[in-house]
Amino acid sequence: MESQKPLHRAAILIRENGGYHFDVQQIPVPEIQPLEVLISLSVSGVCGTDVSLAAGHVGPCCDILGHEGVGKIEKIGSGVDPSIAKIGDRVGVGWIQDVCGQCSCCRIPGGETRCVEELYSGRKRNGTFAEYCSVPARYLMVIPEDITIADELVAPILCGGVTAYKALKVCEAVRGEWVAILGAGGGVGALAVQYARAMGYRVLAIDVNIDMRDECLALGAEVFLNAQDDISSAVQKATGGLGAKAVIVTAGAKVAYQSAFKIVAYFGVIVCVGIPPLPESISFHPLDFIGTGVKLVGSLTGTRADTIEALRLVQKGVVTPKVQMTSLEDLSDAIQMVGKPGIKYVVRLQ
Ligand SMILES: [Zn+2]
Ligand SMILES: [Zn+2]
Structure with a gap:
């Protein structure tokens, strides 16, 4: 008998009657490709772009949005260079999940935020409103160990802050x-x-x-x-x-x-x-x-180096995001509040 695939909770975007909401469903944990890693997510920030994507204002998107995810590497694909990361490393999953490294934008230093392949979270690849996500290893953002701020303070920096x-x-x-x-x-x-x-x-x-x-x-x-x-x-x-x-x-x-x-x-x-x-x-x-x-x-988000610089200013205590914690079940309500006074909503995932 075939062994059952492990499941995880994810907020699935549902569009109906001209509006949208999120339905929390148990779906199979993503199976990683040889050049990908599996991340067990602890939190994900909610960003204005999630609202635009969900509302259909910026073209097609995936079922799972979210691009301010923080978590730990749980599995590493068989083809991943072992020097990139190890199991247990803390990583951030921002707007850019991968870049092609070949296009005219990628060839300019810092230009990869406009990579023509546009491998953005929630846009072409499932995002971080879930307990697990898989991302390509080559643009992985491992958070240096000397950055010790809590995951919920890291999350808002991965898109909004950077x-x-x-x-x-x-x-x-x-x-x-x-x-x-x-x-x-x-x-x-x-x-x-x-x-x-x-x-x-x-x-x-x-x-x-x-x-x-x-x-x-x-x-x-x-x-x-x-x-x-x-x-x-x-x-x-x-x-x-x-x-x-x-x-x-x-x-x-x-x-x-x-x-x-x-x-x-x-x-x-x-x-x-x-x-x-x-x-x-x-x-x-x-x-x-x-x-x-x-x-x-x-200006369009920032590179991995920009993000680490931005995180270091939080670590230093000179920038402190004001966060309001929420849950996957309450995401439909929280997303309506995005952009309202000064608060970043962060979803606790596990
Ligand atoms: Zn590119
Ligand atoms: Zn964003």
């Missing part, structure tokens, strides 16, 4: 200059405030939710502005007439991008992170750039 950190890394401001965070009250925004402060920038926090004022100031912002006020003159005043050297747009609203142009300094950089719902687009006039020297750049 996204905020990388956006600040590419923003071209130097220590002591003003950096504005648009959408500072959201999950990524609150992390961006902390990272910006930790990186030595002076932080202007801007959000429509004025209830987040005290929290943003406590997290390290020097100034909080209500996004619905005349932020142009308020930013001019706060920055001595210069404007913000960089503006990180974490809010996915058209108006946030329009505001960014009103507050950015000459030769400043606007970094796009927030995604407005498709197919909403934003238009600019070439003079917005020609007349000012302003640059508009997109």
